[in-house]
Amino acid sequence: MKKSIVKASVLMLVGSAILAAGSYNAQAEKDRKALVEYTLKRFENPLKNRGLYFPYSTDKELKNNMQPVKKVEDFRLGSYAFNKEGRAQYEEIKEMPPYEDNIDAGEELYNKYAFFKKCFPDPAIAGEYPKFDDKSGKVVTLTRAINQCLVANGQKPWKMTKGKMTDLEAYFAAKSTEAGKKVNVQINSKAAAEAYERGKKEYYTQRGYLKLSCANCHVQGAGQRVRREYLSPLLGQTTHFPVYRLKWQGLGTMERRIKGCEKNQGENPHKPSSDWTAEMIYFMSYMSNGLPVDGPDVRK
Amino acid sequence: MKRINQTIATLSLGLALTAAATAGDAMKMVDEAAKLDVKKVCDVKANGVAKVLAIAEKYNPAAVELGVEFKRLGIRNSVYIKGLKEAVKAKKPEVTLKYKAKGKEKKKTFKTDYAAWRACTFAVRALQQVKEADKTYRLAIPGDGFKF
Numbered sequence: 229m230k231k232s233i234v235k236a237s238v239l240m241l242v243g244s245a246i247l248a249a250g251s252y253n254a255q256a257e258k259d260r261k262a263l264v265e266y267t268l269k270r271f272e273n274p275l276k277n278r279g280l281y282f283p284y285s286t287d288k289e290l291k292n293n294m295q296p297v298k299k300v301e302d303f304r305l306g307s308y309a310f311n312k313e314g315r316a317q318y319e320e321i322k323e324m325p326p327y328e329d330n331i332d333a334g335e336e337l338y339n340k341y342a343f344f345k346k347c348f349p350d351p352a353i354a355g356e357y358p359k360f361d362d363k364s365g366k367v368v369t370l371t372r373a374i375n376q377c378l379v380a381n382g383q384k385p386w387k388m389t390k391g392k393m394t395d396l397e398a399y400f401a402a403k404s405t406e407a408g409k410k411v412n413v414q415i416n417s418k419a420a421a422e423a424y425e426r427g428k429k430e431y432y433t434q435r436g437y438l439k440l441s442c443a444n445c446h447v448q449g450a451g452q453r454v455r456r457e458y459l460s461p462l463l464g465q466t467t468h469f470p471v472y473r474l475k476w477q478g479l480g481t482m483e484r485r486i487k488g489c490e491k492n493q494g495e496n497p498h499k500p501s502s503d504w505t506a507e508m509i510y511f512m513s514y515m516s517n518g519l520p521v522d523g524p525d526v527r528k
Numbered sequence: 529m530k531r532i533n534q535t536i537a538t539l540s541l542g543l544a545l546t547a548a549a550t551a552g553d554a555m556k557m558v559d560e561a562a563k564l565d566v567k568k569v570c571d572v573k574a575n576g577v578a579k580v581l582a583i584a585e586k587y588n589p590a591a592v593e594l595g596v597e598f599k600r601l602g603i604r605n606s607v608y609i610k611g612l613k614e615a616v617k618a619k620k621p622e623v624t625l626k627y628k629a630k631g632k633e634k635k636k637t638f639k640t641d642y643a644a645w646r647a648c649t650f651a652v653r654a655l656q657q658v659k660e661a662d663k664t665y666r667l668a669i670p671g672d673g674f675k676f
Binding site (some may be wrong): 259261262265266269428429432433435443444447448491494496498502504 | 600668676
């Protein structure tokens with residue numbers, strides 16, 4: 229009798245712990261599913277949904293240059309999922325990817341500094357970041373994790389936007405893509421859920437002298453044009469970093485890209501090392517959970 | 529050793545309290561700015577350059593503190609305010625702003641009245657947006673306030 233009571237209480241404890249852990253990401257999951265549903269609906273038939281989602285495009289443009297997107301995985305390609313002309317140019321560039329040397333340089337760095345193998349025994353980890361560190365109460369992006377590893381081993385931290393950082397991240401991303409890894413960001417505590425909520429609020433907050441939120445362009449404005457460029461959707465926005473941008477003529481981290489977006493909004497950008505940026509990346513990455521890691525990649 | 533530990537603890541507590549107090553002060557400024565009519569308080573013709581600049585000087589530090597300071601074409605609002613202070617002091621009709629963009633030193637000249645209006649509206653609007661966001665951000669979230 230006593231044994232079975234103990235067994236039942238242990239089972240109840242374990243059960244409630246699992247339920248509690250599961251519930252921390254309940255809101256995030258609700259947000260993610262709604263975003264997937266909305267994005268698929270938006271792009272399932274751009275021509276048919278012109279009045280609803282693409283009021284500034286002509287029928288000719290939607291017919292000739294926008295292809296419907298049926299699979300959620302296709303959004304890992306950003307705007308090239310639906311932009312026919314852009315996709316053709318992208319595929320041409322991908323025949324000789326401009327970031328191949330960076331992947332090699334990243335592999336060299338991984339082998340040169342032995343401590344990286346201790347910090348990151350499996351290099352195919354691009355989809356698992358950002359993580360939430362309950363000890364420090366902070367979001368740890370891959371960029372932050374690399375710098376933490378460097379500092380812990382007596383080295384100076386690297387620049388968080390380009391250079392060696394992007395080389396090593398390119399190697400991690402390439403290994404993750406090769407291994408068929410998917411984005412798998414976790415929210416396992418109350419503090420992590422709060423960090424996610426802060427990131428979400430900032431993403432949807434209108435800011436700067438142009439009073440634009442990230443969502444104005446990448447949720448409600450996804451697929452619309454700014455001059456010749458099509459705006460990418462939030463869904464899949466983090467799957468392919470670090471990214472080689474033709475504008476940069478080099479690779480850049482997520483931190484670098486966010487800084488650029490903030491400038492475009494008319495705001496003095498937050499530092500790439502700030503909690504603000506890390507929490508923003510945490511939210512954005514969670515939204516891409518389940519999509520294949522596809523980095524490094526090329527964008528205009 | 530015990531004394532060192534005690535000093536470190538006191539200093540850390542002091543720093544934490546200062547940070548909390550600064551954030552609290554910045555939020556007070558947000559509440560205050562939310563009640564202002566930008567067109568009226570930043571009207572240079574009606575109020576004069578000095579008064580308008582004083583409004584900008586009052587509210588912009590809170591915008592910097594909260595990470596919402598405006599920046600236009602590479603020029604932070606703090607740079608506008610710094611340049612304006614010198615121009616108003618010297619009673620110059622034009623203000624030349626020196627700033628850094630992409631690692632290069634640059635210059636741009638504006639009429640003092642125009643720069644004062646911009647600095648003031650940038651400072652006040654940055655804080656007003658913080659307040660507005662509390663009510664509006666959920667309206668853009670699919671599955672929450674944004675119906676599709």
